[in-house]
Amino acid sequence: MPRARAVLVIAAFAILACLQPGAAGAADGERPARVVSLNLCTDQLVLELLERERIASISFLGADPRYSAVAGRARGIPRNHGRAEEVLRLDPDLVLAGTYTSRATVALLRRLDYRVVEMAPPRDIPAVRAQIRRIADVLGVSKRGEALIRAFDRKLRAAAPAGAGARPSAVIYEANGIAVGDGELADAAVEAAGLSNLAAEMGLRGPSPLSLEHLVVARPDVLILQNHGENAPSQATHLLDHPALRHLRERTAVAIVPEALWTCGGPQLAEAVARLAEARRAVQREGG
CATH class of the missing domain: 3.40.50.1980 (Nitrogenase molybdenum iron protein domain)
Known part of the structure; x- marks a missing residue:
């Protein structure tokens, strides 16, 4: 009998929920x-x-x-x-x-x-624009969405390389020996900044293992580390202090990108691209 009463209570709750004013949705x-x-x-x-x-x-x-x-x-x-x-x-x-x-x-x-x-989750820049537009549409603020996309595109254009010359190589590397390959939003940000994702060129897709030894041999022009929160600067420093990376640091630019900038495909991605573009410019100035 108690079990039967419990079933009736659950059914009644579901019926009441369906009758709530907002249940039909907009x-x-x-x-x-x-x-x-x-x-x-x-x-x-x-x-x-x-x-x-x-x-x-x-x-x-x-x-x-x-x-x-x-x-x-x-x-x-x-x-x-x-x-x-x-x-x-x-x-x-x-x-x-x-x-x-x-x-x-x-x-x-x-x-x-x-x-x-x-x-x-978007995996490339066009999908970011599409997501902003879709969310703005369902919120009933399409004009705001288009304005956000225009601001996003202006920042991307400012970060893009001026010409079609050689792109410095870069690797996004995490402390657990993971590099970000092709098919990820971070990979799209690297390309938008005028860098070449070395992990993608190696045939890696998505987050993939890459040993420190392979990283050192690859000798990227830019080493990109993700900032994972309050302890991230110390995490990044600890990774760079690894014996296998000490001599690589002498000839590699380092860019640290907060995770919040490219975990999601929103307008904040343009700031990640801008930071990577600054690292690209630093490499080009040194090589210039």
Whole structure:
């Protein structure tokens, strides 16, 4: 008998949720008034594009400066951990999620007839523009999205090399012996900065193992390290102090890119490209 009562309670809860005013979601073309974002990347675009009063919640990662380039704008905005019950309490008319958001959460929200828009992580520059445009459209702020894309493109043009000469080589290298190869957003940023991704030229795809020995032999012009938060400068220094890299440091430029700048495909990616372009210019000046 207790088990039967529990089943009835769960069923009743689901029915009540379906009857909530926001359950039907916002129709296409409307300007949603209560937006919940469950994903770090959609968090940042919401914070860039939307008035605070229309943001019901963002994920806890969107407010963390280690991962979010616009964490400062998140102060005072409620945070969530991607759980369905958190969303139901907020009763949004639009939910933004990523393709890695909990499948159970997304499925339940859709069963309850909430409007859920999922975004896949972009892997190249055109996909970044498309994602900004898509999010701006569903938020009902298309003009703001186009303005953001124009600003993004202006910064990319400023970072691009002036001519079609030889590109200095670069490797994105992490402390656990991983290099970033072809097919990743970071690879696209390296190319946009006028550098040649040596790991991609070696045939590596995505994050792939690359031994220190191979790195030293490859002798990239620029060594790119990712900043992973508060301890990142010490992490980067520790990596550079490895005996296998000491003599490489003498003839290699080092660029440190905060993880928050290129984890997601938003306008902040242009800042990562600008930092890499400065390293390229330093190499070209020395070789000039």
